[in-house]
Amino acid sequence: MKGITVKKYGSSDVLEYTDLPDPVPEIDQVLIEVHGASVNYADIKARKGEYHLGSPLPFVPGLDAAGVVLDVGNEVTHIRPGDHVIAFTAAGSYAEKAIASQSLTYIVPKTINLRKAAAAVLVAGTATHMLRYLARIKANESLLIHTAAGGVGSTALQIAKNLGVQRIYGSTGSSWKEVHVKKLGAIGVVDYNSETYARDIIKLTDKNGVDVILNPLGGATIERDLHCLAPFGRLIVFGELNNQASNLLPNALYTSNKTIIGSSFGHFRKVRPGLVRETIDKVIQLLADEQIEMIIDKCFPLHQASQAHQQLEDREVLGKVVLVPAALLA
Incomplete structure:
Protein backbone atom coordinates (compact mmCIF):
# COMPACT_ATOMS: atom_id res chain seq x y z
CA MET A 1 0.00 0.00 0.00
CA LYS A 2 0.96 3.66 -0.29
CA GLY A 3 1.42 5.94 2.67
CA ILE A 4 3.41 8.76 4.25
CA THR A 5 6.46 8.24 6.44
CA VAL A 6 8.62 10.56 8.52
CA LYS A 7 12.23 9.38 8.72
CA LYS A 8 13.67 12.58 10.20
CA TYR A 9 12.14 15.51 12.04
CA GLY A 10 11.76 18.79 10.21
CA SER A 11 9.68 20.90 7.86
CA SER A 12 6.78 19.65 5.77
CA ASP A 13 9.29 18.44 3.17
CA VAL A 14 10.19 15.45 5.37
CA LEU A 15 6.79 13.87 4.66
CA GLU A 16 7.65 11.09 2.20
CA TYR A 17 5.09 9.30 0.01
CA THR A 18 6.23 5.71 -0.25
CA ASP A 19 5.35 2.02 -0.36
CA LEU A 20 4.47 0.49 3.00
CA PRO A 21 3.72 -3.10 4.03
CA ASP A 22 0.03 -3.92 4.32
CA PRO A 23 -0.90 -3.93 8.01
CA VAL A 24 -2.34 -7.08 9.59
CA PRO A 25 -4.73 -6.71 12.54
CA GLU A 26 -3.88 -8.37 15.84
CA ILE A 27 -6.56 -10.29 17.75
CA ASP A 28 -8.21 -7.15 19.18
CA GLN A 29 -7.65 -4.84 16.21
CA VAL A 30 -9.52 -3.64 13.14
CA LEU A 31 -8.10 -3.14 9.63
CA ILE A 32 -9.58 -0.08 7.92
CA GLU A 33 -9.55 1.07 4.30
CA VAL A 34 -8.90 4.77 4.87
CA HIS A 35 -11.33 7.09 3.09
CA GLY A 36 -10.14 10.18 4.94
CA ALA A 37 -7.45 11.12 7.46
CA SER A 38 -7.66 14.50 9.14
CA VAL A 39 -4.63 16.76 9.39
CA ASN A 40 -4.15 18.10 12.92
CA TYR A 41 -1.69 20.46 14.58
CA ALA A 42 -0.59 17.46 16.64
CA ASP A 43 0.64 15.92 13.37
CA ILE A 44 2.79 18.99 12.76
CA LYS A 45 4.19 18.74 16.29
CA ALA A 46 4.95 15.05 15.70
CA ARG A 47 6.65 15.82 12.38
CA LYS A 48 8.91 18.31 14.18
CA GLY A 49 9.64 15.92 17.06
CA GLU A 50 7.71 18.10 19.51
CA TYR A 51 4.61 16.00 20.21
CA HIS A 52 4.15 15.54 23.95
CA LEU A 53 3.09 11.89 23.64
CA GLY A 54 6.18 11.03 21.62
CA SER A 55 6.76 10.08 17.98
CA PRO A 56 9.91 7.93 17.61
CA LEU A 57 11.36 7.66 14.11
CA PRO A 58 10.44 6.38 11.62
CA PHE A 59 6.66 6.69 11.81
CA VAL A 60 3.49 7.11 9.79
CA PRO A 61 1.76 10.36 10.86
CA GLY A 62 -1.91 10.76 11.62
CA LEU A 63 -4.01 10.24 14.71
CA ASP A 64 -7.44 9.47 13.30
CA ALA A 65 -9.28 8.25 10.24
CA ALA A 66 -12.62 7.30 8.78
CA GLY A 67 -13.20 4.43 6.41
CA VAL A 68 -14.56 0.96 5.77
CA VAL A 69 -13.57 -2.12 7.77
CA LEU A 70 -11.66 -4.69 5.71
CA ASP A 71 -10.82 -7.26 8.38
CA VAL A 72 -10.95 -7.80 12.15
CA GLY A 73 -8.98 -9.81 14.70
CA ASN A 74 -10.38 -12.96 16.30
CA GLU A 75 -11.37 -11.23 19.54
CA VAL A 76 -13.17 -8.27 17.95
CA THR A 77 -16.82 -8.63 18.92
CA HIS A 78 -18.86 -5.65 17.76
CA ILE A 79 -17.29 -4.61 14.45
CA ARG A 80 -17.53 -6.46 11.13
CA PRO A 81 -16.02 -6.11 7.64
CA GLY A 82 -18.05 -3.60 5.65
CA ASP A 83 -18.86 -1.40 8.65
CA HIS A 84 -18.24 2.33 8.26
CA VAL A 85 -16.11 3.54 11.15
CA ILE A 86 -14.12 6.37 12.63
CA ALA A 87 -11.07 5.48 14.68
CA PHE A 88 -8.01 6.65 16.55
CA THR A 89 -5.39 4.64 14.74
CA ALA A 90 -2.65 2.59 16.37
CA ALA A 91 0.19 3.31 13.94
CA GLY A 92 -0.71 6.35 11.85
CA SER A 93 -3.54 7.17 9.46
CA TYR A 94 -1.70 8.81 6.53
CA ALA A 95 -1.97 5.64 4.47
CA GLU A 96 -4.36 3.68 2.29
CA LYS A 97 -4.99 1.27 5.17
CA ALA A 98 -4.75 1.66 8.92
CA ILE A 99 -4.99 -0.41 12.09
CA ALA A 100 -6.96 0.55 15.20
CA SER A 101 -7.86 -1.09 18.49
CA GLN A 102 -11.52 -2.11 18.67
CA SER A 103 -11.80 -0.02 21.86
CA LEU A 104 -10.94 3.12 19.86
CA THR A 105 -13.00 2.28 16.76
CA TYR A 106 -16.59 3.49 16.45
CA ILE A 107 -19.27 2.46 13.96
CA VAL A 108 -20.93 5.37 12.15
CA PRO A 109 -24.18 5.30 10.17
CA LYS A 110 -23.62 4.86 6.44
CA THR A 111 -25.59 8.06 5.88
CA ILE A 112 -22.65 10.09 7.25
CA ASN A 113 -20.11 11.23 4.66
CA LEU A 114 -16.80 9.55 5.53
CA ARG A 115 -14.66 12.60 4.75
CA LYS A 116 -16.75 14.70 7.12
CA ALA A 117 -16.56 11.89 9.66
CA ALA A 118 -12.76 11.93 9.31
CA ALA A 119 -12.74 15.68 9.89
CA ALA A 120 -14.81 15.23 13.05
CA VAL A 121 -12.98 12.51 14.96
CA LEU A 122 -10.36 14.49 16.88
CA VAL A 123 -11.70 18.05 16.75
CA ALA A 124 -15.31 17.28 17.65
CA GLY A 125 -14.15 14.83 20.31
CA THR A 126 -11.83 17.45 21.77
CA ALA A 127 -14.48 20.18 21.70
CA THR A 128 -17.15 17.95 23.26
CA HIS A 129 -14.77 16.78 25.98
CA MET A 130 -13.77 20.33 26.90
CA LEU A 131 -17.23 21.88 26.87
CA ARG A 132 -19.28 19.06 28.40
CA TYR A 133 -16.90 17.36 30.81
CA LEU A 134 -14.14 19.84 31.72
CA ALA A 135 -15.81 23.25 31.59
CA ARG A 136 -19.31 21.84 32.25
CA ILE A 137 -20.63 24.90 30.50
CA SER A 264 -5.11 16.58 26.05
CA PHE A 265 -7.58 14.36 24.21
CA GLY A 266 -4.63 12.20 23.15
CA HIS A 267 -3.73 11.44 26.77
CA PHE A 268 -7.41 11.05 27.64
CA ARG A 269 -8.00 8.35 25.03
CA LYS A 270 -4.91 6.44 26.15
CA VAL A 271 -5.83 6.28 29.83
CA ARG A 272 -9.66 6.48 29.72
CA PRO A 273 -10.80 4.79 26.48
CA GLY A 274 -14.19 3.92 27.98
CA LEU A 275 -14.98 7.57 28.66
CA VAL A 276 -13.74 8.52 25.20
CA ARG A 277 -16.39 6.21 23.72
CA GLU A 278 -19.09 8.17 25.54
CA THR A 279 -17.71 11.39 24.05
CA ILE A 280 -17.40 10.03 20.50
CA ASP A 281 -20.91 8.53 20.67
CA LYS A 282 -22.21 12.06 21.28
CA VAL A 283 -20.19 13.33 18.30
CA ILE A 284 -21.62 10.62 16.03
CA GLN A 285 -25.14 11.52 17.15
CA LEU A 286 -24.53 15.20 16.39
CA LEU A 287 -23.29 14.28 12.90
CA ALA A 288 -26.19 11.89 12.26
CA ASP A 289 -28.73 14.50 13.38
CA GLU A 290 -26.96 17.20 11.32
CA GLN A 291 -26.56 19.32 14.45
CA ILE A 292 -22.99 20.20 13.47
CA GLU A 293 -21.51 20.79 10.03
CA MET A 294 -17.89 19.75 9.62
CA ILE A 295 -16.22 22.52 7.65
CA ILE A 296 -13.58 21.11 5.30
CA ASP A 297 -11.35 23.73 3.72
CA LYS A 298 -9.80 21.27 1.28
CA CYS A 299 -9.30 17.57 0.61
CA PHE A 300 -5.74 16.84 -0.52
CA PRO A 301 -4.66 13.61 -2.21
CA LEU A 302 -2.54 11.57 0.17
CA HIS A 303 0.65 12.16 -1.80
CA GLN A 304 0.26 15.92 -1.20
CA ALA A 305 0.51 15.62 2.58
CA SER A 306 3.38 18.13 2.66
CA GLN A 307 1.22 20.79 0.98
CA ALA A 308 -1.61 20.03 3.40
CA HIS A 309 0.74 20.46 6.37
CA GLN A 310 2.12 23.71 5.02
CA GLN A 311 -1.34 25.19 4.46
CA LEU A 312 -2.35 24.35 8.03
CA GLU A 313 0.94 25.57 9.45
CA ASP A 314 0.57 28.88 7.61
CA ARG A 315 -2.90 29.23 9.20
CA GLU A 316 -4.56 29.63 5.82
CA VAL A 317 -7.32 27.16 6.69
CA LEU A 318 -10.99 27.57 7.58
CA GLY A 319 -12.10 24.45 9.43
CA LYS A 320 -10.31 21.22 8.55
CA VAL A 321 -7.93 19.74 5.99
CA VAL A 322 -8.41 16.06 5.08
CA LEU A 323 -6.10 13.66 3.25
CA VAL A 324 -7.74 11.17 0.87
CA PRO A 325 -6.05 8.31 -1.04
CA ALA A 326 -5.89 9.35 -4.69
CA ALA A 327 -8.00 6.42 -5.91
CA LEU A 328 -10.89 7.60 -3.70
CA LEU A 329 -10.62 11.33 -4.36
CA ALA A 330 -12.69 11.46 -7.54
Whole structure:
Protein backbone atom coordinates (compact mmCIF):
# COMPACT_ATOMS: atom_id res chain seq x y z
CA MET A 1 0.00 0.00 0.00
CA LYS A 2 0.96 3.66 -0.29
CA GLY A 3 1.42 5.94 2.67
CA ILE A 4 3.41 8.76 4.25
CA THR A 5 6.46 8.24 6.44
CA VAL A 6 8.62 10.56 8.52
CA LYS A 7 12.23 9.38 8.72
CA LYS A 8 13.67 12.58 10.20
CA TYR A 9 12.14 15.51 12.04
CA GLY A 10 11.76 18.79 10.21
CA SER A 11 9.68 20.90 7.86
CA SER A 12 6.78 19.65 5.77
CA ASP A 13 9.29 18.44 3.17
CA VAL A 14 10.19 15.45 5.37
CA LEU A 15 6.79 13.87 4.66
CA GLU A 16 7.65 11.09 2.20
CA TYR A 17 5.09 9.30 0.01
CA THR A 18 6.23 5.71 -0.25
CA ASP A 19 5.35 2.02 -0.36
CA LEU A 20 4.47 0.49 3.00
CA PRO A 21 3.72 -3.10 4.03
CA ASP A 22 0.03 -3.92 4.32
CA PRO A 23 -0.90 -3.93 8.01
CA VAL A 24 -2.34 -7.08 9.59
CA PRO A 25 -4.73 -6.71 12.54
CA GLU A 26 -3.88 -8.37 15.84
CA ILE A 27 -6.56 -10.29 17.75
CA ASP A 28 -8.21 -7.15 19.18
CA GLN A 29 -7.65 -4.84 16.21
CA VAL A 30 -9.52 -3.64 13.14
CA LEU A 31 -8.10 -3.14 9.63
CA ILE A 32 -9.58 -0.08 7.92
CA GLU A 33 -9.55 1.07 4.30
CA VAL A 34 -8.90 4.77 4.87
CA HIS A 35 -11.33 7.09 3.09
CA GLY A 36 -10.14 10.18 4.94
CA ALA A 37 -7.45 11.12 7.46
CA SER A 38 -7.66 14.50 9.14
CA VAL A 39 -4.63 16.76 9.39
CA ASN A 40 -4.15 18.10 12.92
CA TYR A 41 -1.69 20.46 14.58
CA ALA A 42 -0.59 17.46 16.64
CA ASP A 43 0.64 15.92 13.37
CA ILE A 44 2.79 18.99 12.76
CA LYS A 45 4.19 18.74 16.29
CA ALA A 46 4.95 15.05 15.70
CA ARG A 47 6.65 15.82 12.38
CA LYS A 48 8.91 18.31 14.18
CA GLY A 49 9.64 15.92 17.06
CA GLU A 50 7.71 18.10 19.51
CA TYR A 51 4.61 16.00 20.21
CA HIS A 52 4.15 15.54 23.95
CA LEU A 53 3.09 11.89 23.64
CA GLY A 54 6.18 11.03 21.62
CA SER A 55 6.76 10.08 17.98
CA PRO A 56 9.91 7.93 17.61
CA LEU A 57 11.36 7.66 14.11
CA PRO A 58 10.44 6.38 11.62
CA PHE A 59 6.66 6.69 11.81
CA VAL A 60 3.49 7.11 9.79
CA PRO A 61 1.76 10.36 10.86
CA GLY A 62 -1.91 10.76 11.62
CA LEU A 63 -4.01 10.24 14.71
CA ASP A 64 -7.44 9.47 13.30
CA ALA A 65 -9.28 8.25 10.24
CA ALA A 66 -12.62 7.30 8.78
CA GLY A 67 -13.20 4.43 6.41
CA VAL A 68 -14.56 0.96 5.77
CA VAL A 69 -13.57 -2.12 7.77
CA LEU A 70 -11.66 -4.69 5.71
CA ASP A 71 -10.82 -7.26 8.38
CA VAL A 72 -10.95 -7.80 12.15
CA GLY A 73 -8.98 -9.81 14.70
CA ASN A 74 -10.38 -12.96 16.30
CA GLU A 75 -11.37 -11.23 19.54
CA VAL A 76 -13.17 -8.27 17.95
CA THR A 77 -16.82 -8.63 18.92
CA HIS A 78 -18.86 -5.65 17.76
CA ILE A 79 -17.29 -4.61 14.45
CA ARG A 80 -17.53 -6.46 11.13
CA PRO A 81 -16.02 -6.11 7.64
CA GLY A 82 -18.05 -3.60 5.65
CA ASP A 83 -18.86 -1.40 8.65
CA HIS A 84 -18.24 2.33 8.26
CA VAL A 85 -16.11 3.54 11.15
CA ILE A 86 -14.12 6.37 12.63
CA ALA A 87 -11.07 5.48 14.68
CA PHE A 88 -8.01 6.65 16.55
CA THR A 89 -5.39 4.64 14.74
CA ALA A 90 -2.65 2.59 16.37
CA ALA A 91 0.19 3.31 13.94
CA GLY A 92 -0.71 6.35 11.85
CA SER A 93 -3.54 7.17 9.46
CA TYR A 94 -1.70 8.81 6.53
CA ALA A 95 -1.97 5.64 4.47
CA GLU A 96 -4.36 3.68 2.29
CA LYS A 97 -4.99 1.27 5.17
CA ALA A 98 -4.75 1.66 8.92
CA ILE A 99 -4.99 -0.41 12.09
CA ALA A 100 -6.96 0.55 15.20
CA SER A 101 -7.86 -1.09 18.49
CA GLN A 102 -11.52 -2.11 18.67
CA SER A 103 -11.80 -0.02 21.86
CA LEU A 104 -10.94 3.12 19.86
CA THR A 105 -13.00 2.28 16.76
CA TYR A 106 -16.59 3.49 16.45
CA ILE A 107 -19.27 2.46 13.96
CA VAL A 108 -20.93 5.37 12.15
CA PRO A 109 -24.18 5.30 10.17
CA LYS A 110 -23.62 4.86 6.44
CA THR A 111 -25.59 8.06 5.88
CA ILE A 112 -22.65 10.09 7.25
CA ASN A 113 -20.11 11.23 4.66
CA LEU A 114 -16.80 9.55 5.53
CA ARG A 115 -14.66 12.60 4.75
CA LYS A 116 -16.75 14.70 7.12
CA ALA A 117 -16.56 11.89 9.66
CA ALA A 118 -12.76 11.93 9.31
CA ALA A 119 -12.74 15.68 9.89
CA ALA A 120 -14.81 15.23 13.05
CA VAL A 121 -12.98 12.51 14.96
CA LEU A 122 -10.36 14.49 16.88
CA VAL A 123 -11.70 18.05 16.75
CA ALA A 124 -15.31 17.28 17.65
CA GLY A 125 -14.15 14.83 20.31
CA THR A 126 -11.83 17.45 21.77
CA ALA A 127 -14.48 20.18 21.70
CA THR A 128 -17.15 17.95 23.26
CA HIS A 129 -14.77 16.78 25.98
CA MET A 130 -13.77 20.33 26.90
CA LEU A 131 -17.23 21.88 26.87
CA ARG A 132 -19.28 19.06 28.40
CA TYR A 133 -16.90 17.36 30.81
CA LEU A 134 -14.14 19.84 31.72
CA ALA A 135 -15.81 23.25 31.59
CA ARG A 136 -19.31 21.84 32.25
CA ILE A 137 -20.63 24.90 30.50
CA LYS A 138 -24.22 25.98 31.12
CA ALA A 139 -26.59 27.59 28.65
CA ASN A 140 -26.66 30.88 30.59
CA GLU A 141 -22.87 31.24 30.60
CA SER A 142 -20.59 33.03 28.15
CA LEU A 143 -17.74 31.56 26.12
CA LEU A 144 -14.60 32.75 24.32
CA ILE A 145 -13.13 30.38 21.72
CA HIS A 146 -9.64 31.17 20.48
CA THR A 147 -8.74 30.31 16.87
CA ALA A 148 -12.48 30.04 16.27
CA ALA A 149 -12.10 29.62 12.50
CA GLY A 150 -10.00 26.47 12.85
CA GLY A 151 -11.01 22.83 13.21
CA VAL A 152 -11.57 22.66 16.97
CA GLY A 153 -12.74 26.26 17.17
CA SER A 154 -15.42 26.14 14.47
CA THR A 155 -16.69 22.81 15.79
CA ALA A 156 -16.69 23.97 19.42
CA LEU A 157 -18.73 27.01 18.43
CA GLN A 158 -21.42 24.81 16.90
CA ILE A 159 -21.41 22.36 19.82
CA ALA A 160 -21.75 25.22 22.30
CA LYS A 161 -24.76 26.52 20.38
CA ASN A 162 -26.23 23.02 20.44
CA LEU A 163 -25.82 23.07 24.24
CA GLY A 164 -27.86 26.27 24.35
CA VAL A 165 -25.01 28.75 24.89
CA GLN A 166 -25.94 32.10 23.33
CA ARG A 167 -23.14 34.47 24.33
CA ILE A 168 -20.23 33.13 22.29
CA TYR A 169 -17.18 35.16 21.31
CA GLY A 170 -14.36 34.12 19.03
CA SER A 171 -10.81 35.12 18.28
CA THR A 172 -8.86 34.82 15.05
CA GLY A 173 -5.38 35.80 13.92
CA SER A 174 -6.53 37.07 10.51
CA SER A 175 -9.20 39.67 9.86
CA TRP A 176 -10.53 37.82 6.79
CA LYS A 177 -11.66 34.95 9.06
CA GLU A 178 -13.90 37.19 11.17
CA VAL A 179 -16.89 36.97 8.80
CA HIS A 180 -16.72 33.17 8.86
CA VAL A 181 -16.72 33.06 12.67
CA LYS A 182 -19.70 35.41 12.89
CA LYS A 183 -21.61 33.29 10.36
CA LEU A 184 -21.15 30.33 12.70
CA GLY A 185 -22.83 32.30 15.47
CA ALA A 186 -20.22 34.32 17.38
CA ILE A 187 -21.62 37.64 18.57
CA GLY A 188 -18.19 39.26 18.72
CA VAL A 189 -14.72 38.54 17.35
CA VAL A 190 -11.33 39.78 18.58
CA ASP A 191 -7.76 39.49 17.29
CA TYR A 192 -5.72 37.16 19.50
CA ASN A 193 -2.51 38.79 18.21
CA SER A 194 -3.53 42.09 19.78
CA GLU A 195 -2.20 42.84 23.26
CA THR A 196 -5.54 44.53 24.01
CA TYR A 197 -7.94 41.71 23.09
CA ALA A 198 -8.74 41.02 26.76
CA ARG A 199 -9.87 44.63 27.17
CA ASP A 200 -11.95 44.22 24.00
CA ILE A 201 -13.69 41.19 25.55
CA ILE A 202 -14.31 43.11 28.77
CA LYS A 203 -15.93 45.87 26.73
CA LEU A 204 -18.02 43.43 24.66
CA THR A 205 -19.32 41.76 27.84
CA ASP A 206 -20.23 44.99 29.66
CA LYS A 207 -17.27 44.49 32.02
CA ASN A 208 -18.47 41.04 33.10
CA GLY A 209 -15.86 38.93 31.32
CA VAL A 210 -16.54 35.42 30.04
CA ASP A 211 -17.25 32.28 32.06
CA VAL A 212 -15.33 29.80 29.90
CA ILE A 213 -12.35 30.19 27.56
CA LEU A 214 -10.92 27.57 25.20
CA ASN A 215 -7.25 28.34 24.50
CA PRO A 216 -4.89 26.37 22.19
CA LEU A 217 -2.39 29.25 21.97
CA GLY A 218 -0.60 29.37 25.31
CA GLY A 219 2.12 31.93 26.02
CA ALA A 220 1.09 35.48 26.85
CA THR A 221 -2.54 34.74 26.02
CA ILE A 222 -2.87 32.84 29.32
CA GLU A 223 -2.37 36.00 31.39
CA ARG A 224 -4.60 38.01 29.06
CA ASP A 225 -7.33 35.38 29.27
CA LEU A 226 -7.27 35.50 33.06
CA HIS A 227 -7.84 39.24 32.83
CA CYS A 228 -11.09 38.77 30.89
CA LEU A 229 -12.19 35.57 32.66
CA ALA A 230 -15.14 36.13 34.99
CA PRO A 231 -14.99 35.17 38.69
CA PHE A 232 -15.45 31.39 39.03
CA GLY A 233 -14.55 31.10 35.34
CA ARG A 234 -12.76 28.14 33.74
CA LEU A 235 -9.85 28.53 31.32
CA ILE A 236 -9.24 25.34 29.31
CA VAL A 237 -5.73 25.18 27.83
CA PHE A 238 -5.31 22.55 25.11
CA GLY A 239 -2.21 23.57 23.20
CA GLU A 240 0.69 25.98 22.78
CA LEU A 241 0.54 27.11 19.16
CA ASN A 242 2.42 30.31 20.01
CA ASN A 243 5.43 28.37 21.37
CA GLN A 244 5.90 31.01 24.06
CA ALA A 245 6.44 30.81 27.80
CA SER A 246 3.75 32.03 30.17
CA ASN A 247 4.39 34.14 33.27
CA LEU A 248 1.42 33.15 35.37
CA LEU A 249 0.91 34.88 38.72
CA PRO A 250 -1.03 32.74 41.24
CA ASN A 251 -3.03 35.69 42.56
CA ALA A 252 -4.72 35.92 39.16
CA LEU A 253 -6.42 32.65 40.13
CA TYR A 254 -7.14 32.55 43.84
CA THR A 255 -8.28 36.15 44.30
CA SER A 256 -11.42 35.54 42.22
CA ASN A 257 -11.81 31.75 42.22
CA LYS A 258 -10.67 31.19 38.65
CA THR A 259 -9.56 27.79 37.37
CA ILE A 260 -7.10 26.67 34.69
CA ILE A 261 -7.68 23.16 33.33
CA GLY A 262 -5.34 21.35 30.96
CA SER A 263 -6.82 19.20 28.21
CA SER A 264 -5.11 16.58 26.05
CA PHE A 265 -7.58 14.36 24.21
CA GLY A 266 -4.63 12.20 23.15
CA HIS A 267 -3.73 11.44 26.77
CA PHE A 268 -7.41 11.05 27.64
CA ARG A 269 -8.00 8.35 25.03
CA LYS A 270 -4.91 6.44 26.15
CA VAL A 271 -5.83 6.28 29.83
CA ARG A 272 -9.66 6.48 29.72
CA PRO A 273 -10.80 4.79 26.48
CA GLY A 274 -14.19 3.92 27.98
CA LEU A 275 -14.98 7.57 28.66
CA VAL A 276 -13.74 8.52 25.20
CA ARG A 277 -16.39 6.21 23.72
CA GLU A 278 -19.09 8.17 25.54
CA THR A 279 -17.71 11.39 24.05
CA ILE A 280 -17.40 10.03 20.50
CA ASP A 281 -20.91 8.53 20.67
CA LYS A 282 -22.21 12.06 21.28
CA VAL A 283 -20.19 13.33 18.30
CA ILE A 284 -21.62 10.62 16.03
CA GLN A 285 -25.14 11.52 17.15
CA LEU A 286 -24.53 15.20 16.39
CA LEU A 287 -23.29 14.28 12.90
CA ALA A 288 -26.19 11.89 12.26
CA ASP A 289 -28.73 14.50 13.38
CA GLU A 290 -26.96 17.20 11.32
CA GLN A 291 -26.56 19.32 14.45
CA ILE A 292 -22.99 20.20 13.47
CA GLU A 293 -21.51 20.79 10.03
CA MET A 294 -17.89 19.75 9.62
CA ILE A 295 -16.22 22.52 7.65
CA ILE A 296 -13.58 21.11 5.30
CA ASP A 297 -11.35 23.73 3.72
CA LYS A 298 -9.80 21.27 1.28
CA CYS A 299 -9.30 17.57 0.61
CA PHE A 300 -5.74 16.84 -0.52
CA PRO A 301 -4.66 13.61 -2.21
CA LEU A 302 -2.54 11.57 0.17
CA HIS A 303 0.65 12.16 -1.80
CA GLN A 304 0.26 15.92 -1.20
CA ALA A 305 0.51 15.62 2.58
CA SER A 306 3.38 18.13 2.66
CA GLN A 307 1.22 20.79 0.98
CA ALA A 308 -1.61 20.03 3.40
CA HIS A 309 0.74 20.46 6.37
CA GLN A 310 2.12 23.71 5.02
CA GLN A 311 -1.34 25.19 4.46
CA LEU A 312 -2.35 24.35 8.03
CA GLU A 313 0.94 25.57 9.45
CA ASP A 314 0.57 28.88 7.61
CA ARG A 315 -2.90 29.23 9.20
CA GLU A 316 -4.56 29.63 5.82
CA VAL A 317 -7.32 27.16 6.69
CA LEU A 318 -10.99 27.57 7.58
CA GLY A 319 -12.10 24.45 9.43
CA LYS A 320 -10.31 21.22 8.55
CA VAL A 321 -7.93 19.74 5.99
CA VAL A 322 -8.41 16.06 5.08
CA LEU A 323 -6.10 13.66 3.25
CA VAL A 324 -7.74 11.17 0.87
CA PRO A 325 -6.05 8.31 -1.04
CA ALA A 326 -5.89 9.35 -4.69
CA ALA A 327 -8.00 6.42 -5.91
CA LEU A 328 -10.89 7.60 -3.70
CA LEU A 329 -10.62 11.33 -4.36
CA ALA A 330 -12.69 11.46 -7.54
